[in-house]
Amino acid sequence: MSATSSPLKRERDDAGAISSEDDYFTPASSASPAPSKKPKSPSASISSATTPTSTEGTTTSIVNKSEQLEAIFKNLRLRRIVKENHSSEINQMAFCLDQRHNKTPFGLDHVKVFEQRGAVKRDPWDNSNILGTTGGPQANIYDNEHCGDHLDIMSHFLLDPVGEEGSEELPEMLTCCWIHQPQDAILATAGTDKVIHILSLSRSKELVRLTGHSHTITDIQAHPFNDDYLLSASKDGSVRMWNILTGKCLLIFEIKASVVCFSPNSEGKTFLTGGYNGEIREWSIPTMDTEPEEPIVILANESRVLQSGLHSARIDCIRFAKGKVLSKSVNGKVEYWDPETLAQIRTFNIKNTASNQCRFDVSLDELFFCVGTSNGSVYIYNIDTGRTVTELKHRRSTKAIRTCIFARDSRTVICAGEDSFIWRYDYVTDETLNEWANWKAEP
Incomplete structure (x- = not known):
């Protein structure tokens, strides 16, 4: 694909660079003035009463x-x-969490303020x-906070199907991620x-x-520091970086990897690959003063x-938390280890599960x-403690979970999978909860 064939590049060149944070894309349903007061909502009661202030950053806090x-x-x-209509597995979900461009608080520090019409x-x-x-041949995008x-x-x-002429087999989308671009939110899927x-x-x-x-x-x-770059892993025995x-x-990169993950402390100069045999490798990205005409191998x-x-x-998943690595294999074992010393810190054996592929998520506070x-x-x-906090379970949810994620305020967890x-x-x-427990139907 040539440089002149990309509508995304042509539109950026026509528009010029945008440096103001106010110009970033926001759907009309959620655009609003800055918060003016704390909401009268259940989620505000804990954060406003108990969030640490002067001791923030200390061990106690x-x-x-x-x-x-x-x-x-x-x-x-x-x-x-929500039931998606493709009747296939939902393989991955992602919130558009852009920590580099967006300084909105998260976790306990994130307090929602609601308009009269109910929008946040x-x-x-x-x-x-x-x-x-x-999942299936589809990518779907939702507003998680609009109107109640x-x-x-x-x-x-x-x-649409991509391949030899006459092929009618619909593709199955296995992975996705968000990419920041001025005045837009870009979802890549493959x-x-x-x-x-x-x-x-x-x-x-x-677009492309x-x-x-x-x-x-x-x-x-x-890529965590270059909004134009994307990394992909394939069963063809290669990992590729794209503009x-x-x-x-x-x-x-000549490696048959199942997953990839950028190292957060390297400014995007290194990344990890996870293999089908359980091996984890670290790769360095060569410095490119100018982009090559042909791919560098x-x-x-x-x-x-x-x-x-x-x-x-x-x-099947690698993430970082506090500079350390969390890596998961399909046999239900998550390892927490130091990428510098390679020392094993803790093992999490996922309870009540057989062999299962699932992308896990780390909360923004890590x-x-x-x-x-x-x-x-x-x-x-x-x-930090290795303790199981809770199990989220409903009697109607009986199929394997393939992906789960935290919302920005840590008061919502969303999961999806086989069904x-x-x-x-x-x-x-x-x-x-007490009201629910004491509720009795009227005779």
């Missing part, structure tokens, strides 16, 4: 914050169920209410059709297709093996992670 968040997680209850007031550059899902906190559908993309689809939310259309992989794409990650504006493949012997015996099965099981439940763990249902668990106050 972290302990207090963990205890407060654990109380919130134990009060999560199923409040929303938010800063213009905060798009964290936007939820993207991918419903999961309202915003955009729906049905991805899967069995070997193509990375670049979708624009503000324009409701597909990145082609070059010869087999199923299993994972994609946006989404030009559509060009810049780098090819990096061989496997130019990478560093970090872990070879820690996992005995395929790696204190907790949530992970799904093969029987339809989600566990939340305290990373194409989206399950949303929300924080409910003690008072409301």
Whole structure:
């Protein structure tokens, strides 16, 4: 794909660079003035009364914050169920959480303020209410906080078959991620059709297709410091770095990896790959003064093996928390370890689950992670203590969970999986739970 064929690049060149945070894309339904007062809502009662102030950042404040968040997680209850129409697995979900461009508080410090009509007031550059899902041949985008906190559908993309002429087999989308672009929110998604689809939310259309992989794409990650770059892992035995504006493949790393994850402390200069045999490698991204005309090939012997015996099965998710690595294998084991010393810190054996592929999530404060099981439940763990905080479970949720995520305020956990249902668990106050417990139907 040539540089001149990308509508995304042409529109950016025409518009020029945008530096003001106020110019970032925000859907009309959620754009609003800055918060003016605390809301009269259940979620505000804990944060306003117990959030640490002067001791923030100390060991004591972290302990207090963990205890407060654990109380919130134990009060999560199923409040929303959405059925997607493709009747396939939902393989990944992602909130549009842009921590580099967006300085909105998170966790206990995030306080929602509601307008009279029920919409949440938010800063213009905060798009964290936007939820993207991918599964079957579709990518769907929801507003998680509009009009009474419903999961309202915003955009729906049905991805056409890509391949030999006459092929009518619909692709299955396996992975997705958000990419920041001025005045837009970009969702990238990929899967069995070997193509990375670049979708624009503000324009409701597909902008670019990145082609070059010869087999199923299993994972994609946006570059943490360059909004034009994207990393992809494929069963074809390569990991590739792309420029989404030009559509060009810049780098090819020769490794058959199931997942990839950028190292947050390296400014995007290194990343980890997880393999099908449980091996985890670290790769360095070469410095490019100018982008190459042809992709630069990096061989496997130019990478560093970090872990070879820690996992005995395929790696299906890697995340970082406080500079340390959380890696999960499909046999239900999550390892927490130091990427510098390679020392193992803690092992989490996911309860009540058989072999299951699930992308877990780390809360923005990096204190907790949530992970799904093969029987339809989600566990939340305290990373520092190793303690199981709670199990989110409903009798109707019996199929394997493939993906789960925290909302920005940590008062919502959303999961999805085999049955194409989206399950949303929300924080409910003690008072409301007592009312429910004491409620009796009228005769």
